[in-house]
Amino acid sequence: NKDDATNHAVPSQNYRGVVINALGLSGGINNTIFQNNEAALGGAVYLRGGGLAGGINNSQFIDNTTLYNFDSYGAAGLTIYQGDLDGGINSSLFKNNAAAGGEGGAIRIRGNLKGGIKDSEFIGNTIANGNGGALGITANYTGGAWVGGNLEGGISNSTFSANEASGMGGGISISNFDGGINGGIFSENKAGAMGGALAATGYFKGGIHN
Numbered sequence: 001n002k003d004d005a006t007n008h009a010v011p012s013q014n015y016r017g018v019v020i021n022a023l024g025l026s027g028g029i030n031n032t033i034f035q036n037n038e039a040a041l042g043g044a045v046y047l048r049g050g051g052l053a054g055g056i057n058n059s060q061f062i063d064n065t066t067l068y069n070f071d072s073y074g075a076a077g078l079t080i081y082q083g084d085l086d087g088g089i090n091s092s093l094f095k096n097n098a099a100a101g102g103e104g105g106a107i108r109i110r111g112n113l114k115g116g117i118k119d120s121e122f123i124g125n126t127i128a129n130g131n132g133g134a135l136g137i138t139a140n141y142t143g144g145a146w147v148g149g150n151l152e153g154g155i156s157n158s159t160f161s162a163n164e165a166s167g168m169g170g171g172i173s174i175s176n177f178d179g180g181i182n183g184g185i186f187s188e189n190k191a192g193a194m195g196g197a198l199a200a201t202g203y204f205k206g207g208i209h210n
Helices: none
Strands: 014-016 020-026 032-035 038-041 045-053 060-062 078-080 093-095 107-110 121-123 135-142 145-148 150-152 159-161 172-174 176-178 185-187 198-200
Touching: 150 172, 176 198
Parallel strands: 014 038, 020 045, 032 060, 045 078, 060 093, 078 107, 093 121, 107 135, 121 159, 135 172, 150 176, 159 185, 172 198
Antiparallel strands: 135 145
16 A cells, blocks of 8 residues: 555645655655645655655655746656656656646656656646656756756656646656667657657657567
């Protein structure tokens, strides 16, 4: 059985991260449901500087929202502001999350996603004023330069369906993609600019396979 995050029914608006607002998180997010959370910025989980180690595993982010349009934030489900998601996204569901603006309707990473996306579903996520209807990964400014913004490990046996962005990348907006798409389904995603399903402003490596 999944552990249902106890704040899922809280009617009040938090500034950042209704359930978790922290510098970073180790050990991953495992067997947890984040549902009906509402925050001004950063949605259900907001990590500001330390990233997430251990990945997202067998978890659900459903019907979470952010209210304000700030470029540095976004992501109604999970925002990692300056850091990596290390360990990938595995056997998880992101559904009907809605961000007002920034990057990423369900997930925003200002850094890298390491470990890829496996056996997961992104359905009906939206960003009203930005890129990446389901997932937005952008570079991070560190050491005097912009670095990262990469999805490393590819996408396998995962579905991106009916996600929408006002900007580019109806499903995914990233800088660079490495690892290919294997057994993925992309359907009915919409973007106001380029990349109805996926937009990469840099390289795409690994190809697309059944």
